[in-house]
Amino acid sequence: MAERYSSFTPGGTGWLLQRITAAFLVVVLAFHFFQLHFVNHAADVTFAGTQARMENVGYFLTMVLFLITATFHGVNGVYNALVNQGLSGTPKKVVFGVLTIASVALVAQGTYVALVMAGMI
Amino acid sequence: MSQSYNRGLIEDFSRWKEFSAGMWAWIFHKFTGWMLIGYLFTHIAVLSSAIGAAQGETMMLAGEQVDVYTGTIQGLESLLIIRVLEVGLLAVAVFHILNGLRLLMVDLGIGLEAQDKSFYASLILTGVITVASVPTFLTGVGF
Amino acid sequence: MSTQQQEPETQEAPQDPEMKGAESPVDERERESGVVDQTSADDADLEGETVHLKVFRYDPEVEAKQEPRFDDFHVPFTKGMTVLDAVMYARDEYDSSLTFRHSCRQAVCGSDAFFVNGKQRLGCKTQISELEQPVRIEPLPHQEVVKDLVVDMEHFYDQMHAVEPYFQNEDTPDASALEEQRQSRENREKIKMSTRCIWCASCVSSCNIAAGDNQYLGPAAINKAYRFAMDDREPEEVKEHRLRIIEQEHGVWRCQTQFSCTEVCPKDIPLTEHIQALKREAVKKNLKFW
Amino acid sequence: MYEHDVIVVGAGGAGLRAAIAAHEAGADTALVTKLHPVRSHTGAAEGGINAALQEGDDWELHAYDTMKGSDYLGDAPAVETLAQDSPEDTMRLEHWGMPFSREEDGRVSQRPFGGLSYPRTTYAGAETGHHLLHVMYEQVVKRGIQVYDEWYVMNLATTDEPDPNDRTCHGVVAYDVQSGQIEGFKANDGVILATGGPGQAFDHTTNAVSCTGDGHAIAYRAGVPLEDMEFIQFHPTSLPSTGVLISEGVRGEGGILYNEKGERFMFEYGYANNDGELASRDVVSRAELTEVNEGRGVNDEYVYLDMRHLGEERILDRLENILHLAEDFEGVDGLVEPMPVKPGQHYAMGGIETDENGQTNIDGLYAAGECACVSVHGGNRLGGNALPELIVFGKRAGRHAAGEDLGDAQIETGYGEDVEVETDADLPVTPGEVGIEPADDGVAADGGVTADAEGLLERTVERERERVDRLMDKDDGIQHAEIRQKLQKAMTDYVNVFRTEEGIKKALKVIRECREEYQHVYVDDPSRTFNTDLQQTYETRNLIDVAETIALGALVRNEFRGAHWRKERQERDDENWLKHTLISWNGGKPDIFYRPVILEGEEKTYEPKVRSY
Ligand SMILES: Cc1cc2nc3c(=O)[nH]c(=O)nc-3n(C[C@H](O)[C@H](O)[C@H](O)COP(=O)(O)OP(=O)(O)OC[C@H]3O[C@@H](n4cnc5c(N)ncnc54)[C@H](O)[C@@H]3O)c2cc1C
């Protein structure tokens, strides 16, 4: 009965953020693909070129935000998929922890790389 | 129930032939989502070579001394397999985007009756866009 | 029903107590589904022939049936035969131990949802002539099998009960004064489809999420919650309370809009639409607090 | 053994309402039902609930219509109670959230119905019964009333004093369908039977497969008379293969009935030269059956109801759901083909004799709903009068069983000294039990030990366990399905809309044969888990008893009243027949007796009117 469903953690925020990040990602991802495969061919990417783009503050911020949203969106998506498959109890907590650490690491590393590219470090 | 029979999930995936549009969309979306997040991790790993490049590390690429970042990327890009994988990635991303848009519509309660049609549309569009970008992706590979 | 002697008095408007679809505002959706399923191959082709059924058998107590198997039955076809008619025939004529739930034979009791040729369907509402042969009849997937086509429904009932499936308004008018709570036609229309659920569990059985996450409320229970949350006769606080129930982690958010539930529902309830509407309501409610 | 104050058997509209009422009156209440409550056949009702709600209408008009509809065989106290209580009880359903159809101003809608002088049929779309059932189940969930679902009640635990009127009911014996376990349910205050109709006594019925008259039969065998069983309502347009009802709306819109030769028989053969297809239900039913009997039926079974000439547009607009029904349940596309239809058993006016508080002659035993006969419907039930009966008399039975004082009942019950006994019925065979074995009697043979309810219950449980063992241990003989089919066919052939003395006698003979065959019945399924074979074998026995009372009643009542038509005497006979037919089991030797109908109401006496149509 009702007790079975007593985990009163509203999942609504995650759900909403997943949609909002998705909407944001549509734009940025399309832009990103276009930029690096059609405008500049990936094969022609050089460090200098990357540096030039990254030095533009707007581009830099967009990319960092891109990274953060994509990480959240992707990792949250993976987590949800696992919960959908019935993940619960301790394994669920463990997975949550691992995924959180992985995303923090990813965002940290990515931001660091971006800062380097922008020549700020 | 102490005595009852659990048929487990056999009927889930051994019955793929009977799946309907919404189900396929879900499976594909899941699959493409996982590919994308996987790629994101690799992507950042590859780009991390920029750190070395900034510190002046270099490597040999096609007989030339270049910085590690340029070298890694261009080295990878010169491999056909990577180019093909990239087309795959594009397909994956495009489908995920299009179906993602479809899902956003569904969340807003728009066009629910046409959900199967919009799934087929996403599939077809994905195919078209992918095929159309093959030339762009494959230019100059390995030559 | 009308007695003989009253008949002339009501002749100008022959009214039927059992009038079906007599409701005045004609529902759009009902019209749509009016596009009748294609009547397949001429029934005449089948007349005089037998229908080949492959029926899932399991019984924990009978040795030969402890390991599930499929039994073949060849049932003489008669025009208009439904899947339920066919299994009833097989039971009455060939094997009285063939077990399945059934009662009304008219799609109102919800007891005979089976997995027929790979889809959740009500046995009594499925014409056998529309199916490919052999007709495979299995118990509903994702529920434990008790015996043959009978599945354990306890979990389904628990889920239904978990959403507090009863009207809550402490402040109703006086019944003896014959005063009702007013409800607009629009509001009734809005909840109409959701009130048609017959608890057959087809939807839940078709949903992959419900299969994976046992705690997921599932489309039927969420639809039940919708039926009350959207009913204007309940006060605002109750609605909020209802939203709190369905927005738990294993509530509406688990739904991945697979649409299978909507597709199999024998009562044509737009389940996905109702689930999505509740997600939006829940988000709206939460945004209010920010 | 389980123990509660009030045990309600059956969880359709009547049972649920009774349970709610008993619970509200403070009793520890439990529902024991062979189907999960929401599966009950109340869910099939479509039309509506009669209640005098509007201004301009009042209960007296409703009572008058009902009495007239009953062909003056309803008991005034019951009829008036129904009409008086229905408005408030219907309103209460609304307060419990029932989604009634609405008017522009937000009030509940009411529509006109056959036989009603005012539009007072309150409805919720075309699925009133479904909503009524679900709303009341919701209230049961809300109140946390214990439900034993998929428990099949096999018998009552009743003491065995020689005079049934002295007996007391202490509970029921039921078996858990899922596990096969047989248990006693002790009722401290009362047992309420709400087991629904006996439609399965016929092979063609709009009733569910589960409508097997179990409550009728167990009460009957325990010593409660069955009343007015011959009054069975038949609906002229039900689909041949399933019994699903095709509404009168089709004929109302201009649908035409044809026989096999393509003749519009209602006119061609003069069944109703004025009204044609729009003649009343029993007229149309008899016309259809005459066609079939005289060889003009399609496949010797049914006739055609054709609506194609109405045009697709009109059909889609007004009768769209009929298309679905014909398609889903008969595989016929009403736009291209005519629909096959035939008369089907629809409702039983008679049942377990009770007073207006739901009480039977046995202390502690109540009945409500279609299985009971209070009687409000008399010779014929008006459309929309069964659902109010469920809530009004369900509620009363629940409250009374829980100990509330509802005042003294005016309706008498039981087979007493002062009743008129039928002594010269010309019976072709002896009715009743063949070679009665003690175990097959309705009461525990314990020499009148009444003091110890628990002991009584244990003995009754033991008896049923033995019976089950006997049925299961036997390895050959005859299977219940064969007997049931034979019984149903005989009832449909001979005790249908069309009744002749000769036919009914044939039916009684077949019933006798069925009884004899039932001596050899065995259950083939060896499993205790969900053994529906066993359950149905029990049900078939009940059907035999119920069918017999229907046939007996039909045989003795030599007149045409309400739904009961007799070839030998095609008119109403108020002189001799303003009385109820009652049949008492009498330890296996049925007795037929009569009780005068009560036509004196609270304020006025209902004077029988001449029937005209
Ligand atoms: C197609 C159709 C349309 C109708 N339309 C209308 C209408 O429009 N208006 C109207 O007023 N009336 C209508 N009626 C009549 C009305 O619906 C019924 O008379 C009424 O619903 C009967 O209700 P009930 O509670 O007595 O029995 P049911 O609803 O039949 O319930 C019987 C209950 O008893 C239980 N039970 C039976 N035997 C046992 C046992 N041995 N052990 C344990 N449990 C048992 C069952 O599980 C079930 O829960 C219609 C009937 C039909 C068939």
Ligand code: HEM
């Ligand atoms: C570009 C635009 C994108 C859109 C419109 C989009 C949309 C969505 C939506 C709506 C969901 C939720 C599905 C659901 O809960 O029902 C989702 C899931 C997911 N997305 Fe995206 N997404 C986008 C980009 C990305 C990117 C860049 C990644 C990878 C980093 C990603 C990874 C995922 C993953 C892993 C899931 C979970 C899949 C699952 O259910 O298993 N998405 N996406």
Ligand code: SF4
């Ligand atoms: S929502 Fe539809 S499929 Fe689900 S239980 Fe209700 S009627 Fe059955």
Ligand code: F3S
């Ligand atoms: S199938 Fe399941 S995922 Fe949602 S739309 Fe239906 S509940």
Ligand code: FES
């Ligand atoms: S038998 Fe009742 S829904 Fe099919």
